Amino acid sequence: MSEVIRLEAIQELLPSLDVVGLMEEAFVAYSEGRSVVPPVGEMIFEDPPGEVHIKYGYIRGGDSYVVKIASGFYDNTKLGLPSSQGLVLLFSQRTGELEAVLLDEGLLTDVRTAAAGAVAAKHLGPERVDCIGVLGAGTQGRLQLEHLRRVTPCRKAKVWSRGTKWVEGYLERFDGSDIEVEVAATAAEVAETCSLIVTTTPSHKPLLTEGHIRPGTHITTVGSDTEEKIELDPTILARADRVVVDSLSQSESRGEVFRAVSSGALSRESVVELGAVIGGRAVGRENDEQVTVCDLTGVAVQDLMIASGVVAASRRAREEAGP
């Protein structure tokens, strides 16, 4: 019998999951070619403007396949609704039966993206991090910082955002936590003081250029998920000692790597996949002087792993509760 898991239940179950470990597994399976991830389905709406993406896939020999529907309707904020909407579905890979409907309202995408940022930092970040830099003070900027706690002992952060209102909310969120957050006046100030940076904005213009980046810095970018969006000037990727992506095939049409390759600043051949770095089949950071960039556009195996994790946790919780 299929299970319907609502947002509140997902929120309760998530803390029990090793989301960083799940994302490592996802990226390794993906990069080893053990996953089947067809092209993303897309639907565009004009009035009001909106976009829907359907991601689906499975790991060969696994238990389940996943279908995720995620939308962005940007006028929703006028109605007091979150612009991101969606749900995740798990089905049996053996019978096609629906296993679970996860009414996550976009939460699992947010969390798996943040957990992927932690994976990138774990495998590519410099050994010593004095300060974590975050560009963008929205949900993803917050979740990235919360998940980086799991992979670095650093508890100092600097946040920059175009919207001062967002920044206030951000500071409130970490008020009383063990992370000390300061506000940076500019994106450049973040780069000047932080050696581990995450960019989470929907910017259409580069926020950082090569001159801002100090040796030893690692930057993870998660904001640019279309061909128009860009957070890093291509000169940064051109100068980086290592450029890593979650998906080589997706980087051909979206994200920072797409932009840098299109502009001629970066050679596609030099780019490697995160799962290959984790699995030891590609070289990541070699020393603490190198600059590394990891561009994440999100793959369906991440959705599969986190949704499977939630469903397994839900079953365990039910078993423990007894009949």
Add this chain to the structure above:
Amino acid sequence: MSEVIRLEAIQELLPSLDVVGLMEEAFVAYSEGRSVVPPVGEMIFEDPPGEVHIKYGYIRGGDSYVVKIASGFYDNTKLGLPSSQGLVLLFSQRTGELEAVLLDEGLLTDVRTAAAGAVAAKHLGPERVDCIGVLGAGTQGRLQLEHLRRVTPCRKAKVWSRGTKWVEGYLERFDGSDIEVEVAATAAEVAETCSLIVTTTPSHKPLLTEGHIRPGTHITTVGSDTEEKIELDPTILARADRVVVDSLSQSESRGEVFRAVSSGALSRESVVELGAVIGGRAVGRENDEQVTVCDLTGVAVQDLMIASGVVAASRRAREEAGP
């Protein structure tokens, strides 16, 4: 708040819907270019063998968009499970919010396909039908006959199936109903005695050829939904006075028309869409001597219309029940 509607509730609500009218609306909207129907998403599984299709779309200016996940895992019968699995999701076209999860286990696809068969018969069938012929005695063969009741006064039917066990179940289903069902020994016998024929088999070889078809016959084919499947010899489509499809674009890659055009027997230019016939923008049957064929491969607007109909009926039922 999104609503989860389970199979039993859908079964209770369906009889209150004018599914034939809903399908007419769907086909007209589709053929008038008022719908957005991206290419079908597909995922193939090898062990055990299975296939998943994701159909999605919307009608411009409507309330909702639909995503349907439908799978066929053909070893399921060994496990005592239906090979068809799936569900239908409705979302708001204005905010992206999930409106309803319809856990229909494939029922809505079966019903909308049968209702489409009734639409085809209504608009293309001969005026006088002495006997309804059905090839294939599975669920779809049964539903087609049940839905044809709504568009023809004929209450005599002849069924043929490769599996005698299926035929027994079929006869039992109509035992005591107002439809008198006889068994045909061959598919040819069905064509010899029936002027309204529906083919619902997963055949990979033609079941009928041109010599079998009497003047005035209308044939609706719903079985062939891949490029391998075929129920009618291309000579039938070549000889037909009118060949109609639900979707011209889908007929380029699947179904009877695809096969007949590929073999050179049929010219693509002569084929028209069912929605254009209903809307009066294309000519259908002109007299009772003509042979007509309607090849249905299924479009997402049908899923949208039937799912919207069920959700609306569910809301009405709740309102009538009161607070």
